[in-house]
Amino acid sequence: MRRQLRRWTKSFLCALPAFAFILMTIFYNGFFIATINFGGSSNEDSMRNSNKGFRKLLEDGHLPPGRDRYNSSSLAHRLPQCIIIGARKCGTRALIEFLKLHPQIISPNDEMHFFSNDTNYKLGFEWYRKKMPLSYPDQITIEKTPKYFISVISPSRIHRMNSSIKLIAILRHPTTRVISDYTQICANKQSKNETAEPFELRALDKQTGHINPVYKATQISMYHLHISRWLQLFPLNQLHIVDGDNLILNPLEEIRKIEQFLNLPHLVNPDSFYYNSTRGFYCMRKTKTGPEQCLGANKGRKHVNLSKKVITKLNKFFKPHNEQLYKLIGRRFPWR
Numbered sequence: 001m002r003r004q005l006r007r008w009t010k011s012f013l014c015a016l017p018a019f020a021f022i023l024m025t026i027f028y029n030g031f032f033i034a035t036i037n038f039g040g041s042s043n044e045d046s047m048r049n050s051n052k053g054f055r056k057l058l059e060d061g062h063l064p065p066g067r068d069r070y071n072s073s074s075l076a077h078r079l080p081q082c083i084i085i086g087a088r089k090c091g092t093r094a095l096i097e098f099l100k101l102h103p104q105i106i107s108p109n110d111e112m113h114f115f116s117n118d119t120n121y122k123l124g125f126e127w128y129r130k131k132m133p134l135s136y137p138d139q140i141t142i143e144k145t146p147k148y149f150i151s152v153i154s155p156s157r158i159h160r161m162n163s164s165i166k167l168i169a170i171l172r173h174p175t176t177r178v179i180s181d182y183t184q185i186c187a188n189k190q191s192k193n194e195t196a197e198p199f200e201l202r203a204l205d206k207q208t209g210h211i212n213p214v215y216k217a218t219q220i221s222m223y224h225l226h227i228s229r230w231l232q233l234f235p236l237n238q239l240h241i242v243d244g245d246n247l248i249l250n251p252l253e254e255i256r257k258i259e260q261f262l263n264l265p266h267l268v269n270p271d272s273f274y275y276n277s278t279r280g281f282y283c284m285r286k287t288k289t290g291p292e293q294c295l296g297a298n299k300g301r302k303h304v305n306l307s308k309k310v311i312t313k314l315n316k317f318f319k320p321h322n323e324q325l326y327k328l329i330g331r332r333f334p335w336r
């Protein structure tokens with residue numbers, strides 16, 4: 001009897017490490033899955049290895065619907081294959097938000113300022129790539145930073161990353177863009193209880209009263225100066241120009257042209273847009289029963305009132321610059 005008891009004890013002790021190993025494995029896996037489910041980890045590899053992490057991504061809306069034909073291992077942070085380069089105050093935010101209605105378009109939420117900012121650029125392409133959202137192989141990652149449009153260094157840096165990248169510029173009437181820019185400056189000042197310098201003091205030459213060509217807002221609207229820098233490195237067929245004034249009136253028309261430019265099927269649904277008469281702009285409805293989504297209150301501000309005289313001066317000033325743009329891109333805009 002005693003000998004039998006000793007034998008059982010011996011067998012138990014021998015099996016103990018194996019039991020401990022099995023218990024630890026069960027405990028570790030349980031903890032691992034729980035961590036992913038409660039969003040405790042954003043580790044990409046963890047998500048790739050776990051269907052629950054993948055499901056969480058879907059629930060959080062990071063994955064477009066219908067993407068379940070891929071498994072999570074095809075998700076990766078990819079460098080953008082297309083960049084919206086600007087211009088500032090021309091509708092860049094509306095454009096990217098509307099484009100994201102397409103299931104094959106994905107974009108980071110923030111502007112990256114990677115190519116235009118030396119400190120960011122020094123962090124390297126790997127840093128930039130990891131900033132991009134997870135995407136599937138059939139998705140196009142698009143980044144938008146309006147500053148690239150006027151940044152002298154950005155075209156060559158982007159070209160170094162990918163010389164066949166697709167570029168999108170959005171332009172609107174140059175005078176309206178200047179006024180929008182100045183309205184933003186006034187709003188920023190107002191939020192700090194300060195007052196902006198009167199427009200005329202900035203935009204007009206003090207001596208002659210003519211348009212001051214070195215005023216930054218005016219500079220940005222001299223579109224050909226900037227577009228020509230991009231066209232020194234990229235062929236015109238790699239640059240699509242969106243009509244920002246038409247994006248306000250007919251967003252679907254502009255989005256359709258981009259789907260074509262990016263060789264994507266027309267999947268942005270007309271029902272996704274509805275006109276919000278209070279805002280005076282189109283807003284989005286991402287699903288039939290989903291909530292209506294308009295851009296933030298800082299988009300579509302009421303513009304400051306400028307005298308007719310100043311507006312006429314601006315329009316006249318931009319006329320020859322517009323002509324130079326039309327020649328450069330082989331296309332005209334109805335700007336008067």
Ligand SMILES: Nc1ncnc2c1ncn2[C@@H]1O[C@H](COP(=O)(O)OS(=O)(=O)O)[C@@H](OP(=O)(O)O)[C@H]1O
Nearest residue numbers: 088089090091092093094180281282295299300301
């Ligand atoms: N659907 C919709 N809703 C709201 N706003 C719209 C929309 N479509 C285009 N716009 C125009 O976008 C202008 C702001 O341009 P950006 O987004 O490029 O501004 S920014 O440079 O990023 O600050 C903004 O300029 P302002 O009207 O001067 O505010 C709008 O006219």
